[in-house]
Amino acid sequence: MTARTLGKAINKLKESGVRITPQRHAVLEYLITSESHPTADEIYKALEGKFPNMSVATVYNNLRVLRNIGLVKELTYGDDSSRFDCNMTEHYHIICNDCGKIVDFHYPTLDEVESLAEQVTGFEVSHHRMELYGKCEDCQQHDSQKH
């Protein structure tokens, strides 16, 4: 399944006229196979075995390229590093306040909020972002074990 996804993604790269370098391929592959939402640094560290000479800038460059093509979404949270998400089906995220885990959360897109906002504010709405925050099940268990 991920192999197929990777193939599709690479086709999209080719169509966009983007060169497929080993480093780029590896970044993309890592994003697709890892089920997580890694930071640029995590990707960098994960690939330094294969590419001991790879620069951090290369990771950032490739993430920007992938994002511009629309293969990757960048999740930004204040000071912390951005995280990158390769799952392009529409979904929201829920984030653990304690351990930082990010879990996908499917919910119908909030179109009605967007249309109301257009009426009220006069903006032309392009998109929205929403995240939920809370405590994940693991951290809830850790808590209950302490008491």
Place this chain on the structure above:
Amino acid sequence: MTARTLGKAINKLKESGVRITPQRHAVLEYLITSESHPTADEIYKALEGKFPNMSVATVYNNLRVLRNIGLVKELTYGDDSSRFDCNMTEHYHIICNDCGKIVDFHYPTLDEVESLAEQVTGFEVSHHRMELYGKCEDCQQHDSQKH
């Protein structure tokens, strides 16, 4: 009205056992009177007339204190500087992609999303954030004038 708000805020500071220094008072006052959502640096620059010796660190320190007490909300957006919001009534924000303007947008809190997320993910949800993005009326006009 803002005078009253400022008074209330200062009472809350006193109750919390937080000292009211001239700098802290000025930061709070600026946040309340300015209808905008300033960055730390904007506050710093706005107050350097009154406090030529004030350190940027002082602005950050005070913003952290005010946030911890619950008088101020920090709005974080990736790389860009955080913005600080003193309007503690529940509301969302809509942000202009072109000029960065942030406008308050009132909408009933999305409680049903939170409760559904709890069921689906097993998280204990504490809160959520949502922002809308688009083009504000000013920037729409600028565009139409160009064509």
Place this chain on the structure above:
DNA sequence: TATTAAATGATAATCTTTATAAATAGTTTA
């Protein structure tokens, strides 16, 4: 007013991300 803990100011440090520029390597074309 004297005391004491908290806050300030100056500065250095940290951390993420971007810019720069020379070297390298895909891709295209002859």
Place this chain on the structure above:
DNA sequence: TAAACTATTTATAAAGATTATCATTTAATA
């Protein structure tokens, strides 16, 4: 296939926001 053309990579410096450190100052209160 080899040469040529660029995009990409690498290494490094730089930028920008925020935090840490620590000596100095100051607000609160007894």
